[in-house]
Amino acid sequence: MTRRTLDQSSKLRNVLYEIRGKALIEAARLESEGHQILKLNTGNPATFGFEAPHQIVRDMLAALPTAHGYSESKGVITARRAVVSRYEEIDGFPRFDPDDVFLGNGVSELITMVMQALLDEGDEVLIPAPDYPLWTAMTSLAGGTPVHYLCDEQNGWQPDLEDIRSKVTPRTKAIVVINPNNPTGAVYSREVLEGIVQIARENDLLLLSDEIYDRILFDEATHIPTATLAPDLLCLTFNGLSKTYRVAGYRSGWVVITGPTSHARGFLEGITLLASTRLCPNVPAQYAVQAALGGVQSIDSLSAPTGRLHEQRDIAWRGLEAIPGVSCVKPAGALYAFPRLDPEVHEIRDDEKLVYDLLVSEKILLVQGTGFNWATPDHLRVVTLPEARVLSEAVERLGNFLASYRQ
Ligand code: PLP
Numbered sequence: 001m002t003r004r005t006l007d008q009s010s011k012l013r014n015v016l017y018e019i020r021g022k023a024l025i026e027a028a029r030l031e032s033e034g035h036q037i038l039k040l041n042t043g044n045p046a047t048f049g050f051e052a053p054h055q056i057v058r059d060m061l062a063a064l065p066t067a068h069g070y071s072e073s074k075g076v077i078t079a080r081r082a083v084v085s086r087y088e089e090i091d092g093f094p095r096f097d098p099d100d101v102f103l104g105n106g107v108s109e110l111i112t113m114v115m116q117a118l119l120d121e122g123d124e125v126l127i128p129a130p131d132y133p134l135w136t137a138m139t140s141l142a143g144g145t146p147v148h149y150l151c152d153e154q155n156g157w158q159p160d161l162e163d164i165r166s167k168v169t170p171r172t173k174a175i176v177v178i179n180p181n182n183p184t185g186a187v188y189s190r191e192v193l194e195g196i197v198q199i200a201r202e203n204d205l206l207l208l209s210d211e212i213y214d215r216i217l218f219d220e221a222t223h224i225p226t227a228t229l230a231p232d233l234l235c236l237t238f239n240g241l242s243k244t245y246r247v248a249g250y251r252s253g254w255v256v257i258t259g260p261t262s263h264a265r266g267f268l269e270g271i272t273l274l275a276s277t278r279l280c281p282n283v284p285a286q287y288a289v290q291a292a293l294g295g296v297q298s299i300d301s302l303s304a305p306t307g308r309l310h311e312q313r314d315i316a317w318r319g320l321e322a323i324p325g326v327s328c329v330k331p332a333g334a335l336y337a338f339p340r341l342d343p344e345v346h347e348i349r350d351d352e353k354l355v356y357d358l359l360v361s362e363k364i365l366l367v368q369g370t371g372f373n374w375a376t377p378d379h380l381r382v383v384t385l386p387e388a389r390v391l392s393e394a395v396e397r398l399g400n401f402l403a404s405y406r407q
Contacts (some may be wrong), residue, residue, distance in 0.1 A: 005090065008143040008264060008400045009011075010202075011141060011143075012263045013140075014137075014140035015137045015140050016133060016136070016137055016371070017133055017134065017137055017372025017395070018133065018352070018367055018368065018370075018372075019041055019042055019133065019367050019371060020041070020042070020046065020353075020361055021367075021371060022356075023352075023355050023356055023367075024041070024365070025357060026359055026360065027039065027359060027365050028147060030360070030363065032174055035363050036363060037359070037365055038386070038390065038394055039362060039365045040214050040365060040366050040367065040383040040385075040386070040394065041216045041366065041383065042233055042309045042366045042383065042384055043242075043243065043248075043272050043335045043336065044248050044385075044387065045243065045248065045333075045335075045339075046245040046246065046247075046248060046249060047383055047385075048213075048385040049387060050385070051246070052245075052246055052247045052301075052323065053245060053246065053247075054290070055291050055292075055294075056245060056288045056291045056292050058291070059287055059288060059290065059291035060250070060284050060285065060287050060288045060291070062260070062287075062292055063287035064146075064283060064284055066288075067283040067284045067287060068278050068283070070280045070283070071280040071281075071283045071286060072280065073100065073272070073278075073280050073359070074099075074102050074103065074180045074272075074275060074276040074405070075101065075102065075104075075208075075254070075280065075281055075286050076103075076283070076287070076288075077098055077275070077291050078287075079103055079136075079254075079286045079287070079289035079290050079331050080098035080101040080103065080254075080357050081098050081290075082290040082294060083098075083101045083103075083254050083256060083288055083294040084096065084097060084098055084290065084292065085361065086144070086292065086293045087225075087237075087256065090225060090228065090387045091228070092228035092231075092400075093225055093227055093228050094227055094231045094235075094258040094259060095230075095255060096257075097259050098163060099326075100256055100258070101254055101255070101256050102254065102255050102271060102275055103136075103252070103253070103254050103281045103286055103289065103337070104240075104253045104254065104255065104280055104281050105251040105252075105253070105278075105281045105285075106240055106242060106248075106251040106252065106253045107210065107238045107239065107240045107242070107253035107255075107273075108134055108253070108276070109216065109251075109253070110236065110238060110253055110254070110255045110282070111134055111138050111210075112138050112141070113199055113274040113275065113278075114208065114236060114255065114271060115138040115139055115141070115142040115144065115371055116138075116142045116268070116270075116274055117267055117271045117273070118142070118144075118171065118173060118174065118206070118262075118267055118281075118402040119139065119142040119143055119144035119269035119273055119353050120143060120144075121142045121143040121144075122143070122144075122145060122171060123143075123145065123171055123173045124145045124150075124169060124172045124173065125139045125144050125145070125146055125147065125172070125174045125175070125176060125208075126147050126149050126167060126168070126172060126174070126205070126386055127139065127146050127147070127148055127149070127174060127176045127178065128148065128149060128150075128151050128159060128166060128176065128177070128181070128194075128371070129149065129150055129151065129372075129373050129375065130183050130338065130369060130372035130374040130379070131148070131178060131372055131373050132177070132178055132182045132183070132210065132372070133371060133372055133373060134199075135162040135176050135178070135208075135210070136148075136373050144173075144239065144274040145171070146169050147169075147172070148373055148375075149163050149164040149167055149175075150163040150394045151181070151184060151186065151218075153184075153329060156186055156329055157181060157184035157185075157186035157329055157338070158189060158192045159177075159188065159195075159196060159406075160187060161192065161193055161195040161196070161199070164195075164196065164324050165199055166198055166207070168199065168203045171190050172203060172205060173205065173206060174205055174206035174207070175199070175200055175205050175206075175207060175208065175209050176208045176209075176210065177193070177196060177207065177208070177209045177210065177226050177258050177308055178210045178213060178216065179193070179209065179210075179223065179224075179226070180211075180213040180216065180217065180221075180223065180332065180333030181213075181305050181333075181334065181364075182212075182213065182334055182335075182336055183336045183338045183367075183369075183372045183381040184329065184331070184332075184336070184338045185329070185330075185331020185332060185333055185334045185336055185337060185338065186329070186331075186332060187217060187221040187222070187223060187332040187333040188224070190224055190395050190399030193224055193226060193344075194229055194231055196226070197226065197229045197230045197233065197291075198316055200230065200233055201230075201232070201233060205358070206233075206234055206235075206236070206267075207227075207230055207233055207234065207235040208236050208238070208263075209225065209226035209227065209234065209235060209236065209238065210238045211223070211225060211226075211237055211238065211239050211336070212238065212239055212240055212242065212244075212253075213243055213244070213333050213334040214239065214244070214307065215244045216243060216244060216334055216335065216376055217303060217305070217312055217332065217333045217343075218301075218310050218331070218332055218333060219308075219332065219351055221332040222335070225237060226247065227256075227258045227259070229260060229378065230258075231258070231259060232259065232260070233260075234257070234258075234259040234260060234261060234264050235257075235258050235262075236255050236256070236257055236356075237255065237256050237258065238254075238255050239253065239282055240252055240253025240254060241253060241285075241288060241289065241292050243335065244292075245288075245292040247285075247288060247292075249327060250282070250284075250285040250288055251281070251282055251285055252281070252282070252285040252286065252288055252289060252392050253385075254289070255261070260288065265287060272299065284364075288337060289305055292299045297345075304322065306373060307379070308387070309335070309384070310388070311387075311388055312384045312385065312387070312388060312391050313330075313384050313388060314326075315391050315392050315395070316337045316382055316384045316391055316395060317330050317331065317386050318394030319336055319391075319392055319396065319399070320337055320339040320382065320395055320398075322399070323339075323347050323395075323399035324340050324345065324347075324400065324403070325341060325342040325344075325345025325402070326340065326341055326342070326402070327339065327340050327342065328340065331384070334384060335384055335385055336381055336382065336384060336385055337381070337382045338369070338372075338379055338380070338381050338382075339379065340379055341379065341402070342378075343378050345355060346378075346402060346405075348378060349377060349404070350372075350377060350407060351368035351369055351370050351377035351378070351379070351380070352368050352370065352379070353407065354368060354380075354405070355367065355368045355380070355391055357405065358398065358401055361401055362398070362401050364394050364397060364398065366381060366382055366398075367380070368378045368380060369379045369381065372375025378404045382398075
């Protein structure tokens with residue numbers, strides 16, 4: 001019997017996620033040969049000695065004996081109430097109640113559900129370039145068209161409002177804001193956020209604000225939640241425990257819905273429907289939410305001027321800036337640096353190959369800028385999670401590698 005070839009579905013044609021891309025296969029092969037690979041491709045705090053806060057672990061363990069059943073699809077009420085209380089503490093955040101909260105298996109699942117509930121074939125979504133690529137991938141998977149707006153490296157990677165305006169069409173349904181930003185580390189100014197909100201207001205766009213790094217801020221940076229500037233607009237704010245609370249493996253996130261909803265009943269019912277088709281998020285991890293939001297403060301000391309994340313951000317940034325032909329906007333938040341390789345010095349035609357060659361030569365795994373929907377092969381993303389010594393050695397080795405690398 002000849003078997004029918006099983007290809008991946010055509011729906012996946014434009015679905016890319018290079019953070020866990022082909023280079024990982026080569027990394028696994030090198031590891032199987034006994035090499036140690038420094039994996040700077042994912043923002044996974046646990047792999048760099050960041051322990052889970054013990055209150056979170058304790059509460060989850062305590063809940064375990066009674067957390068073996070399905071929960072409500074939106075998530076357990078105590079966790080959703082804790083999410084409500086968290087935002088009540090933020091000045092100007094529009095009021096909402098536990099019914100306006102969906103818990104998910106990480107923000108990732110919620111992004112997927114929201115895009116599936118929102119988009120029809122050809123609907124356009126404005127997404128930053130560079131972006132956290134799941135937004136582009138899930139827009140495509142849902143049949144929508146990602147339209148990338150530029151973030152301006154010359155202006156600290158702030159979104160370019162003129163570019164956004166010029167890309168709005170009658171098919172544009174939503175605009176994605178990622179603040180603090182992955183991969184650039186930019187934290188958006190009030191002026192820029194007000195500009196984005198105004199564009200959404202004038203063009204009747206849904207606001208989708210990914211704020212998973214809202215408490216990982218350096219120097220004088222302050223985070224302004226998009227919803228605080230848009231009480232008159234429907235805004236979905238995404239956040240979770242993976243970064244601030246260092247428990248990425250628990251897969252625990254939430255989305256909160258604020259602003260007017262009467263015009264969006266169908267869309268919100270769609271999210272409810274999809275939430276029920278996945279039954280519920282992982283229940284033990286939902287019990288981590290209340291513990292985390294109820295007072296785990298240790299992340300603040302990590303990103304404080306004397307804290308580990310702050311020191312590592314400085315080391316990565318200074319080390320990258322010291323490499324000839326490399327410049328880097330100083331990250332104001334999040335866990336990444338996004339250096340630029342001057343094309344006149346480094347002439348990279350294929351940044352995926354650069355990442356592959358770096359891996360084979362130096363046993364360091366980065367992600368190429370084009371993996372974040374950046375159009376030209378002249379950036380890399382570096383995760384700033386490793387402790388100071390490891391990080392400075394990695395950056396130094398990157399510099400030595402680039403000094404003789406030609407394509
Ligand atoms: N959004 C951004 C901007 C991210 O960087 C990440 C993970 O790196 C996610 C969402 C996904 O997070 P989660 O672990 O909650 O699925």
